[in-house]
Amino acid sequence: MNLWNIKKEDIKNINFINNTDILIVGGGITGLLCAYNLCNKYKVTIIDKDNISNGITSNTTAKISYIQKNVYSNIYKYHNILTAKSYLDSQIDGTNILLNIIKKHNIDCELENVNSYLFACTKKGLQTLEEEKDCLEKLGIKCFKSKLPINFPSLDSFYVKDTYTIHPLKFTYSILNIIKDKVNILENTNLIKIRKSSDRYLVKTNKGIIIAKKVIITTNYPYFIKPFFIPLKTYVLKEFVVTGEYNIDKHFSAINVEEDSKSIRFYKDNIIYTSNSNRISNYSKVQVAYQKCINDFKEYFSIEPKFLWSNQDVCTHDGIPYIKKKDNLYVITGFNGWGLTNSAITSKVVSDLINKVDNKYIKLFCKDRVCMHYIYFILTNMFYNIKGYISGYLYKNKIIYSKNIKGMKCNVYEDKKGLHIVNSKCPHMKCNLIFNEEEQTWDCPCHGSRFDIDGNPLIGPSNISIKV
Numbered sequence: 001m002n003l004w005n006i007k008k009e010d011i012k013n014i015n016f017i018n019n020t021d022i023l024i025v026g027g028g029i030t031g032l033l034c035a036y037n038l039c040n041k042y043k044v045t046i047i048d049k050d051n052i053s054n055g056i057t058s059n060t061t062a063k064i065s066y067i068q069k070n071v072y073s074n075i076y077k078y079h080n081i082l083t084a085k086s087y088l089d090s091q092i093d094g095t096n097i098l099l100n101i102i103k104k105h106n107i108d109c110e111l112e113n114v115n116s117y118l119f120a121c122t123k124k125g126l127q128t129l130e131e132e133k134d135c136l137e138k139l140g141i142k143c144f145k146s147k148l149p150i151n152f153p154s155l156d157s158f159y160v161k162d163t164y165t166i167h168p169l170k171f172t173y174s175i176l177n178i179i180k181d182k183v184n185i186l187e188n189t190n191l192i193k194i195r196k197s198s199d200r201y202l203v204k205t206n207k208g209i210i211i212a213k214k215v216i217i218t219t220n221y222p223y224f225i226k227p228f229f230i231p232l233k234t235y236v237l238k239e240f241v242v243t244g245e246y247n248i249d250k251h252f253s254a255i256n257v258e259e260d261s262k263s264i265r266f267y268k269d270n271i272i273y274t275s276n277s278n279r280i281s282n283y284s285k286v287q288v289a290y291q292k293c294i295n296d297f298k299e300y301f302s303i304e305p306k307f308l309w310s311n312q313d314v315c316t317h318d319g320i321p322y323i324k325k326k327d328n329l330y331v332i333t334g335f336n337g338w339g340l341t342n343s344a345i346t347s348k349v350v351s352d353l354i355n356k357v358d359n360k361y362i363k364l365f366c367k368d369r370v371c372m373h374y375i376y377f378i379l380t381n382m383f384y385n386i387k388g389y390i391s392g393y394l395y396k397n398k399i400i401y402s403k404n405i406k407g408m409k410c411n412v413y414e415d416k417k418g419l420h421i422v423n424s425k426c427p428h429m430k431c432n433l434i435f436n437e438e439e440q441t442w443d444c445p446c447h448g449s450r451f452d453i454d455g456n457p458l459i460g461p462s463n464i465s466i467k468v
């Protein structure tokens with residue numbers, strides 16, 4: 001359970017739909033916004049393996065901000081100033097799309113206009129902070145030098161205006177209410193496989209086959225490897241969130257420039273602190289990361305944690321998401337922890353592609369954006385994937401034991417409810433799974449798939465149960 005926990009209205013149970021113009025796979029913020037853009041013109045169906053908006057979006061910290069660590073100076077370094085400008089414009093447009101939807105439908109999602117701080121905690125970070133400020137100013141953004149308005153061990157900081165915070169589920173559930181009479185919404189419907197047959201897609205789900213003219217994959221991380229080779233071009237970042245009661249006169253949001261993220265925002269009388277970000281392949285003991293997060297929280301803010309949870313997102317080499325298109329199959333992924341502005345803008349780009357309307361961001365999101373750093377990133381990714389594979393292989397846990405069942409190596413865990421027996425390998429790319437004692441899940445250290453204790457898929461890329 002996290003701070004956002006509110007009840008969603010039940011969606012009218014509709015009969016299984018087996019024919020649609022556009023099938024959207026994934027009912028997180030991205031899938032919902034795609035449906036919102038397209039539902040007045042096409043017959044649209046959303047499927048979600050779970051309930052709507054119960055994935056990564058339900059665990060976000062929901063800052064709507066174009067300040068995203070040192071993304072602009074990085075894009076400038078890896079590409080050029082025009083690409084940095086294009087990404088900045090896309091984030092401002094993404095913000096405006098969200099604000100316009102909120103205003104048009106009078107959505108009560110606790111929208112707050114806050115200043116966004118960027119800060120440095122280390123000497124090395126000070127230079128990065130300066131570079132990011134220079135780059136933002138070159139791009140026409142006014143940056144205000146100022147200390148963080150809270151007692152926190154930062155060395156320097158500045159802030160920008162016109163950034164926001166919301167309650168994420170109040171926003172997504174409102175979108176669901178707006179579209180629910182125009183869109184077929186099928187919850188607990190897991191996509192298993194897609195096959196192209198002449199000009200249609202045959203989409204196999206646990207409930208039956210759906211025939212669609214176009215398919216948009218918004219599952220956060222697509223389950224398939226080919227044709228876009230997403231596992232090579234991205235990695236999964238895991239982060240830990242702690243909240244506690246904290247009174248402050250004026251809310252703000254803040255994030256540091258260093259790789260290990262520390263981010264702050266407020267919601268009513270609560271502070272929300274995110275830290276301990278790392279590649280998924282670097283966690284073999286989630287308990288250690290949780291404990292560090294709690295210790296930091298107590299030390300910095302001198303308050304007791306109230307809610308504690310973890311979340312993950314897909315990252316690209318340059319901080320810019322990917323939209324991949326092949327024939328009538330579209331994939332949106334790689335939000336780098338900035339999925340609010342990015343879901344708004346990428347869902348608009350995909351809708352424009354489908355409507356055959358020009359969009360100035362097609363080039364930004366749809367290309368592979370090859371540069372020296374891209375090659376380095378792919379090699380590093382391969383290294384970490386191998387590291388994840390080996391760490392899963394070497395992983396030893398006293399409470400788990402292995403057993404061969406019909407020639408298949410299985411993991412066995414026993415608790416008060418009895419034995420939980422699952423396949424020891426992730427169906428996605430056969431990495432060895434690790435048991436996450438803290439959250440009682442089986443986690444893949446290579447690409448971030450997670451399964452519940454009985455082997456049901458929780459988070460992709462894998463969409464297949466590992467139950468035995």
Ligand SMILES: Cc1cc2nc3c(=O)[nH]c(=O)nc-3n(C[C@H](O)[C@H](O)[C@H](O)COP(=O)(O)OP(=O)(O)OC[C@H]3O[C@@H](n4cnc5c(N)ncnc54)[C@H](O)[C@@H]3O)c2cc1C
Pocket residue numbers: 025026027028029030031047048049050051052053054055056057058059060061062063064065189190191192218219220223237238239240241274310311312313335336337338339340341342343460462463
């Ligand atoms: C700790 C943390 C804090 C963050 N804070 C911020 C922030 O402050 N601001 C910001 O902009 N971004 C933030 N982000 C990022 C943002 O939350 C995500 O990028 C965004 O929510 C992703 O939305 P999504 O729609 O792509 O994915 P999801 O919300 O995960 O939606 C995907 C949906 O697809 C469904 N699905 C998956 N596989 C299948 C399948 N096989 N069949 C059918 N359905 C399937 C899932 O059930 C899920 O509902 C944060 C991320 C993290 C990790």
